[in-house]
Amino acid sequence: MSKVKYYYDPDTLSYRKIERRKRTTLKYLGVFLLGSAIFGFLFVFVASHYVESPKEKALARELQNMELQYDLLNKKMNEAETVLSNIEERDNAIYRLYFEANPIPEEQRRAGFGGINRYKDLEGYDNSKLIVETNKRLDIIQKQIVVQSKSLDEIAVLAEDKEIFLASIPAIQPVKGEDLTRMASGFGQRIDPFTKVKKFHFGMDFTAPRGTPIYASGDGVVKRADGSATGYGKHIRIDHGYGYVSLYAHLYKYNVRKNQKVKRGDLIGFVGSTGRSEAPHLHYEIFKDEVRINPINFYYGNLSPQEFSDLLNKASLENQSLD
Numbered sequence: 001m002s003k004v005k006y007y008y009d010p011d012t013l014s015y016r017k018i019e020r021r022k023r024t025t026l027k028y029l030g031v032f033l034l035g036s037a038i039f040g041f042l043f044v045f046v047a048s049h050y051v052e053s054p055k056e057k058a059l060a061r062e063l064q065n066m067e068l069q070y071d072l073l074n075k076k077m078n079e080a081e082t083v084l085s086n087i088e089e090r091d092n093a094i095y096r097l098y099f100e101a102n103p104i105p106e107e108q109r110r111a112g113f114g115g116i117n118r119y120k121d122l123e124g125y126d127n128s129k130l131i132v133e134t135n136k137r138l139d140i141i142q143k144q145i146v147v148q149s150k151s152l153d154e155i156a157v158l159a160e161d162k163e164i165f166l167a168s169i170p171a172i173q174p175v176k177g178e179d180l181t182r183m184a185s186g187f188g189q190r191i192d193p194f195t196k197v198k199k200f201h202f203g204m205d206f207t208a209p210r211g212t213p214i215y216a217s218g219d220g221v222v223k224r225a226d227g228s229a230t231g232y233g234k235h236i237r238i239d240h241g242y243g244y245v246s247l248y249a250h251l252y253k254y255n256v257r258k259n260q261k262v263k264r265g266d267l268i269g270f271v272g273s274t275g276r277s278e279a280p281h282l283h284y285e286i287f288k289d290e291v292r293i294n295p296i297n298f299y300y301g302n303l304s305p306q307e308f309s310d311l312l313n314k315a316s317l318e319n320q321s322l323d
């Protein structure tokens, strides 16, 4: 409250109040307001720079938490990378190798992204480096997964082909082990039962009673089931594809016809002694690209290691063949 001031008025012979002029009052008010404003601004400026508000404190905490979460995310990515590189290693060293596919080069698996900067939007902040690096890692992991997934698709197709191939090649013994009276004679130099001189025996002989079942040793198509080939008597030829043909000779009876499709293990005929044969037995041959090869190497399908080793010993004896 400002003091009230008076002056003496000679006309009225009395003291009169001095009225302060309105403009002066406004001026004082303006100065006061300006001063307050400047002081206010200074206060806010200082406060905002040197004192944290509760809101800022909360934001800082949130930022700290975000950085922590990013760190954890990067640790999880370490684990994902380890697992992924394990899978890639197995893929290159086992799966692709087994199916005769070329390994995928490391640089192709680890390739980043060239060309345009895809992280531009993330730049220009205090945390940019952390966020960009994390994004880059994740993008590369994602790409590695795509490459790996494509590789496995390829392997699946190759495996399917391999399955058909494995089912096709003649890979079991054509007469059951328990039906054999004797594993007679193998592939190699043997004494001819008729001439008694050494001669190359191009197949394997399995001695079994007449009528013993004979099984197809692999999937294929019957190309011949007749008795018009010299020496073989009644015989069957199965074309397995991939250059493989199996031949079953001296049969007593057929159980298949020409052009019939057969599966491995199908009963195709019965042991006999037709053709150039000394006693009931099955003479078995395998052709690969029209060359007769030793059938002993193809019995992994249904023999135990012990049985295989016994068979190997017996088949390598230079005894007399049954032809």
Ligand SMILES: [Zn+2]
Pocket: 201, 203, 204, 205, 282, 283, 284, 321, 322, 323
């Ligand atoms: Zn023979």
